[in-house]
Amino acid sequence: MGEPDTAEPDGARRVASEARDRVRFEEEALALADQVYRVARRFVSTREEAEDLVQDTYARAFRSWQSYTPGTNLRAWLLRILTNLNVDRGRRIQRRPDETPLEENDYYLANKMVASGGEQVLDQDRVVERLSQDSIVNALADIPHDFRDVVVLVDIGEFSYADAAQILDIPMGTVMSRLHRGRRLLKAQLADEAVQ
Amino acid sequence: MSRDDCGKCERLLQGYLDRELTAQEVAEAEEHLDGCDYCRRRYRFEVSLRQYVQTTAVERMPAGLMDRLSQLRSAGA
Numbered sequence: 603m604g605e606p607d608t609a610e611p612d613g614a615r616r617v618a619s620e621a622r623d624r625v626r627f628e629e630e631a632l633a634l635a636d637q638v639y640r641v642a643r644r645f646v647s648t649r650e651e652a653e654d655l656v657q658d659t660y661a662r663a664f665r666s667w668q669s670y671t672p673g674t675n676l677r678a679w680l681l682r683i684l685t686n687l688n689v690d691r692g693r694r695i696q697r698r699p700d701e702t703p704l705e706e707n708d709y710y711l712a713n714k715m716v717a718s719g720g721e722q723v724l725d726q727d728r729v730v731e732r733l734s735q736d737s738i739v740n741a742l743a744d745i746p747h748d749f750r751d752v753v754v755l756v757d758i759g760e761f762s763y764a765d766a767a768q769i770l771d772i773p774m775g776t777v778m779s780r781l782h783r784g785r786r787l788l789k790a791q792l793a794d795e796a797v798q
Numbered sequence: 799m800s801r802d803d804c805g806k807c808e809r810l811l812q813g814y815l816d817r818e819l820t821a822q823e824v825a826e827a828e829e830h831l832d833g834c835d836y837c838r839r840r841y842r843f844e845v846s847l848r849q850y851v852q853t854t855a856v857e858r859m860p861a862g863l864m865d866r867l868s869q870l871r872s873a874g875a
Contacts, residue, residue: 628871635867639859653863660867735854757851763818782812
């Protein structure tokens, strides 16, 4: 009859250990909330949407905490949840419906930048000084979301290419090319604002 | 400096900016930047733009959100 005596303390230990792991997970996740919010804020249009998105992310993270592998990048894991929720809900800042198709628009802006402002922008740090906080935020919001998501993750979230690839579930080469084009688009938008 | 070098640097510049290059690529990029005024100006601009984006487009978490997140904890505070 020794079995229940030894099994029960083992079970109790396991439960207690799991509870500790869970508390630790929740504390580590909460410590990253401000960094998660920063990225969320640039993924959606309003502060309210960003707050909702972060809350929904944490609700799901706390429910499925056991699917997180300790020792891996928790911030990237949280952002993966957030990105999926955001895509599911179609809350991403949408491009205006009257905009030209992606490729055409991208090339148009890029060509315009090279033709007019490109060299000037490159040579003048002053361009950056002339920009307001609004102009950066607006320029980011105007970039097609596929490109913006990568720029936000790498430049604001300070994620590596590998992490960004994992979060967005795209190949690393795609991260690099979208980042390149996204930044180019950002510069084109900012060059427009700076000369206005 | 040849056009080829600049094309190569164009490819290396992004990875250099994001600290994603191997040690050998870093050495190549730096060697080129040392000798190419155009790429050096470009790189400086990219750095300043990125810093500007980081300082202006970052919004801190609103007060109160942390409390609401803490309430979602299932294990209790």
